[in-house]
Amino acid sequence: MSNSNRAGAFLAAVMAAALSLSTAPPAAADGLTVFDWSGYEDPAFFPAYMEKYGSPPDFAFFGDEEEAFQKLRAGFKADVAHPCSQSVAKWRDAGLLEPLDTSRLSHWDDVLPGFKAMKGLMTSDDGTAWLIPFEWGNTVLTYRTDTVKPEEVASLKAFADPKFKDRVSIGDNVDDAYALAALAIGLKDWSKMTDEQFQAASDFLREVHQNVRLYWTDNTEVSQAMAAGEIDLAWAWNETAATLQSESVPVDIRRDTVEGLSTWVCGYVRLKGGTGSADQAYDYLNALTDPAIAPYMVETWGYGHANAKGMASVDPAILKQKGYGDVEAFMADTLFQSPLPNALRQKMIAEFEKIKSGY
Template structure:
């Protein structure tokens, strides 16, 4: 009887897996990451894309998950992982089931938040810069700086993300406190907050969707924006004269994001790891480098992708890329709470 029951259970499991639709997998993600170029192997197997729900910031995503929102996978960045683990929102990943784990850039796997206490909590996916993108027909290369964002001549002409962590990273760079970004003392925090207040009068809007910024910069409504690599690439492809300031001395930030398995997940292990393995394979990496302007966790992707693009974005020297900028790491919980509260006051004009 035990043998019959076990066989019946196995048959039922196989049937369930065989008839699982691609959309049965739910992903909580940033807008745009439903792009099927990221997970071609998953599409080949399941014939349809996962179902997606979107968030505009990590703070928003965390609040929604704590309020009971459920999904199978989510896409935070490494600076959020420790907080999500502490809140019991995640389950660890099995590196033995991540077929591309050993082929990932070693430097990426060392980033805080990927592995915590010898357990893998995130599969790294993409990485890149947050930097100051500007209209080159409006601002000369030798004029651009983070301090220029506060110049009254640019009233109504700038935009930064509607996210406290990103805003304070910008402010830490602008005030010379980047080395203390994750644990600023009261004086350094005040300097950063004063900087954000100084640029607030010039704000056209605080963006929550990168496409909103891209459109505003393309039209000339906005002339400077603190944004991601993808925005620079989108503007260039749309023949907008724009580029990102990559002078390390003037200020640029680096981040790594990836996929985590939520504790609320109901999808099978097979479907979860099929998606993670599709996202992390070489084809996905080549696509994101060439089509989005971001780097990828796959070392092999750096061999097959357009070498000129890799050089343009500075990905050809991973160590220099990481070491030459402010790196987004988790800030202390106390500092994060202060950032969130003060950023809301700044946006409100106080």
């Protein structure tokens, strides 16, 4: 090939590449990394992002928020993360978070009013925004209906009943564990737990430990154990029952235990030091919080979506079936996993490790 032909071929290739870049969707390979719970990589949670960029962001996963916190403190880099209400202040105070620019959050004003009112959740005292809520739900008593009678699980104290020895599973998650224990000893506001109440809650978890077959780390693990008949009783997220019921496994949940419910709200933050595109980060947050996501969230995962317009669009019959028909009543009899004083949470973390080790 002559030099002139080579030059012409090279110019044509360059022009073709430029044309391809101008018409193809932007690639998520710019490095946007989402640090999340396993399962939330589901593209049905962010279809608008997929439509714009053509592929999902990169994902890294954590088993609980303390693991995530320690990993970030040790230098792990990501752009967006998914903590829950009780961790936001701790992450912020540790210097891990980048403030949110609410002018770039399309659905910021549509967040459920109850979440906006939660002190320290979305904003700090000076009005700086740190988290946009995404989903909310329960950690709830979940049981096999073919081996357990409803009257046997009318109280959360069933988790410590010797009849369920080696047939119980609770999460390897300090927040869910102490939410269970706080409810079991009669507390609805765990942020004011006294030393005596902390001891009583820890003693209850030691009783539960005698029955535990499995401390689960994600929904897949506990769902598989229940489906296989290895456990009869679990302290699990709404997602577990929704998953198993869709597979015709005989499972139900008790929202009406005498002690009430444990309710949590989680959302997304921007992490300091991330190297991904800020534009992509905000596009991702806006895709997640789009009201169109709410029906999928409620029907498939069994969780509530944080967007008020989205929740209003869900079929009322489905909302009632999933337990969200009367949100005010739902909130009234619940322990909200609200932010904890750091000293108390550190005590819980240390004590829970002892309990799981049999001490």
